[in-house]
Amino acid sequence: MHLPVRLAGVALLVAAVATPGAAQHAPVPPSTWAITGARIEPVSGPAIAKGTIVIRDGLIVAVGANVTAPADARLIDGSGMTVYPGLIDAAGSLGFPSGNAGGGGGGGAASRATAPNSNYGPGMQAELRAVDQLDPSATAFTAARGAGVTAALTAPAAGIFRGTSALIALRDAPVGELVIRDGIAQHIGFSRGGGGGFGGGGGYPGSLMGVFAQLRQELLDAQHYRDLQAAYARNPRGMVRPDHDPTLAALQPVIAGTQPVVLFANSEREIIRALDLAAEFGLRPIIAGGTEAWKVADRIKAANAPVLLSIDFPRKSAGGGAAAGRGGRSGADSTPEPLRVLRDRVDQPKGAGRLAAAGVRVAFVSGNDYGELPANLRRAVEGGLDKAAALRAMTLEPARLFGVADRLGTIEAGKIANLTLVTGDLFEAGGKVSQVFIDGERYEIPAAATPAAQAPRRAPASAEDDQAAGTDDHDHPAR
Amino acid sequence: MKTLATLVASLVVASGVAAQAPAPPTLITHATVLTVTNGTLTDTDVLLQGGKIAAIGTGLRAPAGATTIDATGQYLMPGIIDPHSHMMSDATNEGSLSVTSMVRIADVLDPTDTHIYDALAGGTTTLNILHGSANTIGGQNAVVKLKYGRTAAEMLFPGAPPGIKFALGENVTRKNSGRVIVVGQPQPQPRYPSSRMGQEEVLRDAFTRAIDYRRSWEDYRARVAKGEKNLVAPRRDLELEPLVEVLEGTRLVHAHSYRADEMLMLLELADEFGFTVQTLQHALEAYKIAPEIARHGAGISTFADMWGYKIEAYDAIPYNVAVTMRAGVLSTINSDDDGRARRLNIDAAKLVRYGGLTDDEALATITINGAKQLGVGDRVGSIEVGKDADVVLWNGHPLSVYSHPLTTFIDGEIFFDVERDKAKRAALEAERAELEAAEPNKVPTPSRGGAGRGATPPADSTWESRR
Numbered sequence: 001m002h003l004p005v006r007l008a009g010v011a012l013l014v015a016a017v018a019t020p021g022a023a024q025h026a027p028v029p030p031s032t033w034a035i036t037g038a039r040i041e042p043v044s045g046p047a048i049a050k051g052t053i054v055i056r057d058g059l060i061v062a063v064g065a066n067v068t069a070p071a072d073a074r075l076i077d078g079s080g081m082t083v084y085p086g087l088i089d090a091a092g093s094l095g096f097p098s099g100n101a102g103g104g105g106g107g108g109a110a111s112r113a114t115a116p117n118s119n120y121g122p123g124m125q126a127e128l129r130a131v132d133q134l135d136p137s138a139t140a141f142t143a144a145r146g147a148g149v150t151a152a153l154t155a156p157a158a159g160i161f162r163g164t165s166a167l168i169a170l171r172d173a174p175v176g177e178l179v180i181r182d183g184i185a186q187h188i189g190f191s192r193g194g195g196g197g198f199g200g201g202g203g204y205p206g207s208l209m210g211v212f213a214q215l216r217q218e219l220l221d222a223q224h225y226r227d228l229q230a231a232y233a234r235n236p237r238g239m240v241r242p243d244h245d246p247t248l249a250a251l252q253p254v255i256a257g258t259q260p261v262v263l264f265a266n267s268e269r270e271i272i273r274a275l276d277l278a279a280e281f282g283l284r285p286i287i288a289g290g291t292e293a294w295k296v297a298d299r300i301k302a303a304n305a306p307v308l309l310s311i312d313f314p315r316k317s318a319g320g321g322a323a324a325g326r327g328g329r330s331g332a333d334s335t336p337e338p339l340r341v342l343r344d345r346v347d348q349p350k351g352a353g354r355l356a357a358a359g360v361r362v363a364f365v366s367g368n369d370y371g372e373l374p375a376n377l378r379r380a381v382e383g384g385l386d387k388a389a390a391l392r393a394m395t396l397e398p399a400r401l402f403g404v405a406d407r408l409g410t411i412e413a414g415k416i417a418n419l420t421l422v423t424g425d426l427f428e429a430g431g432k433v434s435q436v437f438i439d440g441e442r443y444e445i446p447a448a449a450t451p452a453a454q455a456p457r458r459a460p461a462s463a464e465d466d467q468a469a470g471t472d473d474h475d476h477p478a479r
Numbered sequence: 480m481k482t483l484a485t486l487v488a489s490l491v492v493a494s495g496v497a498a499q500a501p502a503p504p505t506l507i508t509h510a511t512v513l514t515v516t517n518g519t520l521t522d523t524d525v526l527l528q529g530g531k532i533a534a535i536g537t538g539l540r541a542p543a544g545a546t547t548i549d550a551t552g553q554y555l556m557p558g559i560i561d562p563h564s565h566m567m568s569d570a571t572n573e574g575s576l577s578v579t580s581m582v583r584i585a586d587v588l589d590p591t592d593t594h595i596y597d598a599l600a601g602g603t604t605t606l607n608i609l610h611g612s613a614n615t616i617g618g619q620n621a622v623v624k625l626k627y628g629r630t631a632a633e634m635l636f637p638g639a640p641p642g643i644k645f646a647l648g649e650n651v652t653r654k655n656s657g658r659v660i661v662v663g664q665p666q667p668q669p670r671y672p673s674s675r676m677g678q679e680e681v682l683r684d685a686f687t688r689a690i691d692y693r694r695s696w697e698d699y700r701a702r703v704a705k706g707e708k709n710l711v712a713p714r715r716d717l718e719l720e721p722l723v724e725v726l727e728g729t730r731l732v733h734a735h736s737y738r739a740d741e742m743l744m745l746l747e748l749a750d751e752f753g754f755t756v757q758t759l760q761h762a763l764e765a766y767k768i769a770p771e772i773a774r775h776g777a778g779i780s781t782f783a784d785m786w787g788y789k790i791e792a793y794d795a796i797p798y799n800v801a802v803t804m805r806a807g808v809l810s811t812i813n814s815d816d817d818g819r820a821r822r823l824n825i826d827a828a829k830l831v832r833y834g835g836l837t838d839d840e841a842l843a844t845i846t847i848n849g850a851k852q853l854g855v856g857d858r859v860g861s862i863e864v865g866k867d868a869d870v871v872l873w874n875g876h877p878l879s880v881y882s883h884p885l886t887t888f889i890d891g892e893i894f895f896d897v898e899r900d901k902a903k904r905a906a907l908e909a910e911r912a913e914l915e916a917a918e919p920n921k922v923p924t925p926s927r928g929g930a931g932r933g934a935t936p937p938a939d940s941t942w943e944s945r946r
Contacts, residue, residue, distance in 0.1 A: 204573070209586055224714045227711045316922055
């Protein structure tokens with residue numbers, strides 16, 4: 001779809017000669033656009049109260065108050081609109097079959113991807129690459145775009161070593177056209193993997209303890225592999241040739257500290273464990289999730305670790321689910337919710353502001369709840385985060401973290417034409433994403449369709465997922 | 480909201496930054512001091528200073544800045560030590576393999592477990608948190624001081640020697656029988672071994688491999704010493720490293736076991752491989768082989784009067800501790816249970832009834848003997864000058880069912896105090912009321928956010944943690 005316009009014109013001409021009827025039903029999308037009279041938040045500089053953005057062949061070619069729309073541009077009347085750099089979702093599994101994007105299935109399916117010729121089992125194969133596994137369904141990105149999200153970091157949702165992530169453009173296009181940058185980070189999870197885990201549920205590791213042991217052993221093996229290969233490269237004569245190992249080869253930039261690791265950790269203790277592991281092996285940590293990151297902001301800052309912060313803030317549910325019946329304290333049988341649960345719901349929206357105040361770099365993660373994304377952004381601001389910082393956390397900051405700030409994250413000439421157009425203001429109630437541009441391609445957001453309806457949430461994950469299979473195995477007779 | 484923010488902020492400070500400073504001194508006066516190792520001292524003062532028991536005597540002077548507690552009519556005893564617990568951990572078993580010596584309880588400690596506070600309220604100050612008993616060689620244990628409110632790292636007992644869990648008998652073989660197959664769930668894989676014979680073989684195989692592994696490092700070091708160039712060190716093996724430490728006597732073995740025959744098997748195997756089993760855990764039939772256990776040098780950690788919950792736990796008697804102790808075995812009582820961990824004084828009291836232990840002997844089973852079993856006998860377990868100030872003040876004699884702790888100290892710092900607990904309740908209720916009135920804690924109106932929106936946990940496994 002992203003053909004240069006002249007080439008597309010040639011193709012059209014050829015098609016018109018061959019089958020004139022079909023050509024009338026396949027209009028070529030315009031490649032030149034001008035959004036006029038809009039309020040522009042370029043992020044790279046101060047807001048422009050009323051200005052024009054010109055897009056040509058997928059790139060921003062001009063932006064400013066005194067820019068004139070070129071004659072061949074399709075015009076969009078931007079009055080009443082605010083234009084932002086296209087929002088970036090800083091972590092997730094968009095584009096994976098049965099990943100967390102489509103709303104169905106489970107992360108477990110993603111863990112079934114296996115690398116050929118690997119010496120390590122599924123879920124422990126660092127050599128996997130998101131770009132090799134991406135297989136977005138026709139509606140995979142609809143909900144995300146509906147919330148103004150135009151690009152996302154994506155990797156499988158399950159496993160320990162999940163492979164390297166990619167930053168992708170959320171277009172309806174072949175996978176090759178989606179990849180903005182490959183090999184951004186090695187993603188590491190601390191669960192056995194979704195949906196029963198790998199190894200058929202009975203395999204090692206089967207507990208959080210085993211996960212840490214496996215991580216350590218594999219990183220030690222990578223160090224050993226490095227030393228063996230280096231010795232053999234220095235002088236192969238008289239030395240038995242070391243085996244090739246794709247997993248350990250893929251971990252070399254990780255243990256060298258040149259490729260960062262995205263560590264999924266939410267609670268205070270999970271974050272401490274993740275940072276300890278990173279320190280033990282000299283890894284470059286990025287914390288993802290981070291719902292309690294504000295409690296350990298000093299440690300995160302000291303580790304120089306950015307946080308991909310989930311803004312899928314918890315709220316008390318109306319009913320159903322595990323929390324049902326615990327809500328009210330009126331009934332004689334009802335148990336009051338633990339204070340830590342009540343505190344967490346109030347504290348989480350304040351986390352971003354607290355992290356920013358501590359000097360921690362923060363990029364936002366939707367947590368896959370695109371229907372609530374605009375409201376959650378506002379809650380982060382109400383919780384104490386500067387509005388400009390909140391916008392940066394979904395634009396320039398992730399672009400910097402993922403090494404693409406030279407092409408994405410702001411509205412500047414020469415950058416990729418990813419834009420989010422909001423009727424009103426993204427940070428005001430009533431602000432509504434009306435359309436997005438991705439690689440200069442326009443996607444209109446249907447007014448009626450709420451993203452939440454398009455992406456039904458999965459059933460709550462079992463709280464037992466992280467638990468060892470055999471907690472009944474010690475010796476209290478009651479168990 | 481300002482009040483709330485201030486309160487939250489103060490809690491953060493209390494749980495984090497304040498951790499480092501040594502506790503201000505405390506002088507406890509006119510107490511009945513149950514030293515455990517040196518008898519009972521009446522009308523005695525104890526000074527806690529710099530985290531240590533600084534002085535024991537009469538008419539002690541309170542140093543500057545000290546808090547003085549008049550403990551007339553009250554009893555001071557060492558903090559209770561529970562040699563077998565699974566509290567405050569996010570995982571208990573790595574049961575997937577027969578040998579999981581590479582896994583560590585220290586990696587999965589949960590310092591926010593409220594059972595810690597309950598245990599403090601029962602006078603318990605140190606736990607041995609063990610891997611479960613799903614497999615013959617389990618994971619590495621963690622010895623902790625229950626400094627509730629601190630991080631896991633701050634709770635690890637400084638200098639406690641590392642240990643490891645072994646398991647014999649039914650729990651290990653049970654992994655292969657009676658497993659419930661749930662439709663739609665992955666079918667559990669059977670796992671070797673399915674007999675006690677197999678358990679012995681697993682141990683023999685593992686230690687044989689550990690000896691080979693140790694030899695590979697010894698060979699490497701010898702070649703390095705001879706000046707060979709371009710050598711690469713052997714692959715580090717996290718499974719075998721802890722077993723080498725067992726062979727070298729630097730890692731303590733805590734072996735879950737019930738029957739006399741399986742305990743004898745392990746002791747003989749340990750003799751053969753040249754290491755000592757530190758404790759036999761549960762050990763309900765230890766009374767049958769008390770001299771053999773004593774000769775090997777193992778201790779036992781058992782229940783006072785809990786048995787019959789499975790076949791291998793049938794042939795038990797309440798005199799197990801008395802019989803083994805008289806034979807020279809270092810014997811302790813443990814809880815193996817989050818709730819029982821706060822009532823270990825009652826279990827100790829039962830030993831006075833069954834076997835005629837003295838008060839000091841009974842108290843030793845939940846204090847100094849456990850400290851010795853965990854390799855920290857020089858640090859805790861009795862009230863002696865120079866030991867850590869881990870002490871508990873009781874309103875009556877701790878071997879009475881009518882008594883309860885008033886104040887629990889660890890390293891001279893108060894981690895439970897019954898009056899403080901009462902005083903805190905009103906503030907907590909006020910905080911709760913304020914929190915419940917906050918928007919995210921209100922039940923949403925149906926119009927808002929659609930069905931099921933709210934406390935739904937994160938839908939995908941990307942966000943693993945339970946919230």
